[in-house]
Amino acid sequence: MAEYVGAIDQGTTSTRFMIFDHDGAEIARHQLEHEQILPRAGWVEHDPAEIWQNTQTAIAEALKKADLTATDLAAIGITNQRETTVVWDRRTGEAYTNAIVWQDTRTDKIAAALTEAGHDEVIKHKAGLPPAAYFSGGKIQWILENVDGVREAAEAGHAIFGNTDTWLIWWLTGGPAQDGRDEGLHVTDVTNAGRTMLMDLETLAWDDELIALFDIPKQMLPEIRSSSEVYGHTLADGPVGGVVPVAGDLGDQHAALFGQACFEPGTLKNTYGTGNFLVLNTGTEIVRSSNGLLTTMGYKLGDQPAVYALEGSIAVTGSAIQWLRDQLGVIKAAAETEDLAKSVEDNGGVSFVPAFSGLFAPYWRPDARGAIVGLSRYNTVAHIARAALEAVCYQSKDVVDAMIADADLELEALKVDGGITANELCMQIQADVLGVDVSKPVVAETTCLGAAYAAGLAVGFWNDTDELARNWSEASRWSPEWDDSQREQGYAQWKKAVDRTLDWVD
Numbered sequence: 001m002a003e004y005v006g007a008i009d010q011g012t013t014s015t016r017f018m019i020f021d022h023d024g025a026e027i028a029r030h031q032l033e034h035e036q037i038l039p040r041a042g043w044v045e046h047d048p049a050e051i052w053q054n055t056q057t058a059i060a061e062a063l064k065k066a067d068l069t070a071t072d073l074a075a076i077g078i079t080n081q082r083e084t085t086v087v088w089d090r091r092t093g094e095a096y097t098n099a100i101v102w103q104d105t106r107t108d109k110i111a112a113a114l115t116e117a118g119h120d121e122v123i124k125h126k127a128g129l130p131p132a133a134y135f136s137g138g139k140i141q142w143i144l145e146n147v148d149g150v151r152e153a154a155e156a157g158h159a160i161f162g163n164t165d166t167w168l169i170w171w172l173t174g175g176p177a178q179d180g181r182d183e184g185l186h187v188t189d190v191t192n193a194g195r196t197m198l199m200d201l202e203t204l205a206w207d208d209e210l211i212a213l214f215d216i217p218k219q220m221l222p223e224i225r226s227s228s229e230v231y232g233h234t235l236a237d238g239p240v241g242g243v244v245p246v247a248g249d250l251g252d253q254h255a256a257l258f259g260q261a262c263f264e265p266g267t268l269k270n271t272y273g274t275g276n277f278l279v280l281n282t283g284t285e286i287v288r289s290s291n292g293l294l295t296t297m298g299y300k301l302g303d304q305p306a307v308y309a310l311e312g313s314i315a316v317t318g319s320a321i322q323w324l325r326d327q328l329g330v331i332k333a334a335a336e337t338e339d340l341a342k343s344v345e346d347n348g349g350v351s352f353v354p355a356f357s358g359l360f361a362p363y364w365r366p367d368a369r370g371a372i373v374g375l376s377r378y379n380t381v382a383h384i385a386r387a388a389l390e391a392v393c394y395q396s397k398d399v400v401d402a403m404i405a406d407a408d409l410e411l412e413a414l415k416v417d418g419g420i421t422a423n424e425l426c427m428q429i430q431a432d433v434l435g436v437d438v439s440k441p442v443v444a445e446t447t448c449l450g451a452a453y454a455a456g457l458a459v460g461f462w463n464d465t466d467e468l469a470r471n472w473s474e475a476s477r478w479s480p481e482w483d484d485s486q487r488e489q490g491y492a493q494w495k496k497a498v499d500r501t502l503d504w505v506d
């Protein structure tokens, strides 16, 4: 009897494979970084062949570290950087061009043209997303229009599209067809498909009207499946070294929601990394945002009804801490912000709005730029460090408030994960500015864990989400210490500072 579940986390900077036991505890991991290819300003690419190679190595090395083999794995799940677009030749397994990464802005004009032509409303209504370079649809269109031979190959059924989940599942389950062996599976799940601008949130199917807007041959698109079911099996002679069900697939933020056991409507997780990602479970109801949030899939388990979510992303949180370290040189390591900020009682009147690339949710103001305001001669770098940590928390509060307004809910607690949650002061400030408890789980690798959970559920390794919820246990909790007037004053100062950053660039 297999006692473990494996999960691939194909991220923006690295790919890892982790192995978990029945309690959700980590047994082993192996991780490899891949090259960030930056051919011009605004372009970000990855080499899909390198990602597949790294995935194979990560799986083999993690199994070796744990002294396990394929027979010890009940299933494998996958979670991935969302939106990143690969188009490849199904006859050879060769990509026609590098993957276009979610951060890449080369398709800004495609998105702007859709808005100008008045198509933004239908995209928003059906797909839940405003037209933006971020999502996959425009990236597929760009490849069809700019890489020689791809459109013809797509029309002939040779060129196929996938995000990195689809790319890896295709390889794991077969790759190109060979004598006596079928081609790998060309599938994705609803959470990934939901980030293309091509899927209708209600029908969970590719939408002909949306596909036509991007002029994409439909046969390029993978089959949309649930997030938790047996899609297929790994090849006996593949990197796993045996036949294991591939049974879970979730985009990274959705996997983190799942790994945080946010199964009930109204539960919310906030992942603190380079930027922040907040995802709120809205249950089986599609909530359309009037406050600048994205409507997205939460997850779908087999043939159970789909669970939806609201998402708010913040571009700059941890990267503002990196900026203090790398550009200003006032700290040597991110963790130093904690002691530095603790050395003063409060922000000393200073606010730091790190709108380095404009403001994302809920403001969506590309004209904003960063500002440190309220300075007097009394201030030191400690106040600026404190203001930087507060900025992480106030930006999160802005998104939480938008979610509360959209979904009409009362928040009980905020579940957190990600790098910055190591900063105790920052988490205390988060509880203070929100006025609710902040809670961090023992297993911090919620993204990988979520993919493992989805895979394990599909094969009966875990019975249901109640069992998973019981696996979730708290490592730390921070409760609000500010009174209401402190909270109001602090937030008023933040809002004033945000105002000062607007209308800065044309």
Ligand code: ADP
Residues within 6 Å of the ligand: 272, 273, 274, 275, 317, 318, 319, 320, 321, 322, 334, 335, 336, 337, 338, 418, 419, 420, 422, 423
């Ligand atoms: P990602 O997955 O986006 O690469 P991580 O979850 O690894 O991010 O978090 C890294 C980010 O968190 C970095 O931007 C770093 O500056 C910030 N960070 C890490 N530790 C701390 C800390 N103790 N205090 C403040 N910021 C931190």
